[in-house]
Amino acid sequence: MQFLLLIYDKEQRWSQGYDPKEMAEYGQFGNQFAGAIKGGNALQPTGTAKTVRVRGGKQLTTDGPFAETKEQLGGFYLIDVKNIEEAVAIAASIPAARYGSVEVRPILVFAKSETSAAD
């Protein structure tokens, strides 16, 4: 079962670059759960975000993220585990969980009839 772990943290905390000690913790985290981690990335700060809407065929683009929040989406992991308990345990081991919060969302699996174009 796949889960997306969405990491929300105050982006000001790493506006001067990432703390090497914390990065080392991420390295350890990555090694510990290498079998479960299918993907992941860090995101640039929300100041670089654009939000796009299309209404009546017209494209509306605004600067900034979809929502202003006290903590900002800073990165994610995609994991493959047996159940949500395992996903929660991995989420709690992400260093940022100590400072911000990690949202765990199961990946939606389309019915076979809807995925004919998939791999």
Place this chain on the structure above:
Amino acid sequence: MKYMMLIYRNEQDLDALTPEQKQRTVGATWAVIDEAKRRGVLVGVSPLERISAATTIRHDGDKVLVSDGPFAETKEQLAGYYILACQDLDEAIAWASKIPICGGGRGCIEIRPLRELPARESLFERQDAAVNA
């Protein structure tokens, strides 16, 4: 440059779709995915289960706090994501405007550039490869 496209749309709008509208949305979604694949820009893509299936984790000292529901209650909800490798933000915006949301209903797409990490974090390179696979 790689960009993450975060798709926000009202979950209730989905329930209101007719089977035909739903099929059209799914078809249009696969058209975008197929085109992105063909042009070599698709890095990753996935829909998400609804927010009622979400769990949020925080630490309070040594204690782990687990709560039901998403990080934030919003009028539109995170429904899925794409990661696309584009030349620049203009190309990313062009791709984003092609992604159907709920058959043209309410919703929006947030575009966020991925952050390049120091080379010593080879872990992230490996993850990238996994997403590509």
